[in-house]
Amino acid sequence: MSDQESFEPHILGFLCNWCSYAGADLAGVSRFQYPTNLRVIRVMCSGRVDPALVLDALIWGIDGIVILGCHPGDCHYLTGNYYTERRMRTLQTVLDMIGVKPERLIVDWVSASEGERFANLIGDFTEKIVELGPLTDDLPPEELRTRLLAARDALSQQRMRWLVNREKELLEKGDVFGEQVDEAEFHEVKFEALAREYEKNRILHSISDQVLSVQEIAKTTAIPPREVLKNLIAMEQKGLVTVSRIDGVNPKYRRLGGGESL
Numbered sequence: 633m634s635d636q637e638s639f640e641p642h643i644l645g646f647l648c649n650w651c652s653y654a655g656a657d658l659a660g661v662s663r664f665q666y667p668t669n670l671r672v673i674r675v676m677c678s679g680r681v682d683p684a685l686v687l688d689a690l691i692w693g694i695d696g697i698v699i700l701g702c703h704p705g706d707c708h709y710l711t712g713n714y715y716t717e718r719r720m721r722t723l724q725t726v727l728d729m730i731g732v733k734p735e736r737l738i739v740d741w742v743s744a745s746e747g748e749r750f751a752n753l754i755g756d757f758t759e760k761i762v763e764l765g766p767l768t769d770d771l772p773p774e775e776l777r778t779r780l781l782a783a784r785d786a787l788s789q790q791r792m793r794w795l796v797n798r799e800k801e802l803l804e805k806g807d808v809f810g811e812q813v814d815e816a817e818f819h820e821v822k823f824e825a826l827a828r829e830y831e832k833n834r835i836l837h838s839i840s841d842q843v844l845s846v847q848e849i850a851k852t853t854a855i856p857p858r859e860v861l862k863n864l865i866a867m868e869q870k871g872l873v874t875v876s877r878i879d880g881v882n883p884k885y886r887r888l889g890g891g892e893s894l
């Protein structure tokens with residue numbers, strides 16, 4: 633038996649209470665067959681699923697995540713699923729950026745009467761994840777964990793939450809002055825900001841349980857030494873890192889427990 637055949641992926645589904653969870657229920661009652669790899673978390677609306685939660689699930693070792701909600705226009709809270717779609721598209725780009733295959737996350741819609749569609753969707757997704765292999769095929773385990781932690785912390789940062797969560801209003805209704813926001817420009821700004829936050833958190837996580845010099849951090853994180861130093865100076869001012877000791881002429885940094893947030 634090949635490794636791919638013996639691989640049983642861990643799949644997590646966030647299902648909205650009003651449509652998809654009922655659809656899953658119908659699949660069970662109607663005895664539609666689907667893989668048993670899925671574990672379900674029921675949420676009141678798909679719009680309640682925070683991207684940081686998805687990253688947490690990957691940190692715990694989940695190989696694939698499916699978010700199911702009501703069809704567009706049918707959300708019981710009117711617009712929850714539109715937010716889900718935008719947020720998760722952003723998250724897929726972030727996953728790609730950190731080296732995790734974005735296909736490991738899907739968003740789809742299943743109504744309460746679509747038991748068969750639910751079963752087919754879970755079957756296809758499970759097959760896809762088996763093809764992709766375990767999450768640790770994407771990156772070595774330690775590297776994977778550090779990158780996911782850094783991405784989660786970047787997306788949990790207040791400014792990033794604002795940017796990701798306000799996207800729908802900003803693009804559809806314009807900014808506070810009522811001016812139309814250009815979609816391409818907005819995405820460019822958003823991903824630049826996310827990349828910067830990710831970089832900061834990547835540096836911070838690299839010195840969570842070891843002391844490293846600027847050069848060593850640069851080597852571990854593949855961030856240019858100049859950028860590492862710039863970030864460390866800013867983080868030192870915020871009380872997030874400190875110089876632990878000096879080796880020759882090289883200061884070695886470590887992370888501090890408390891301090892101001894990024």
Ligand code: FES
Nearest residue numbers: 648677701702708
């Ligand atoms: S209630 Fe189902 S997606 Fe919002």
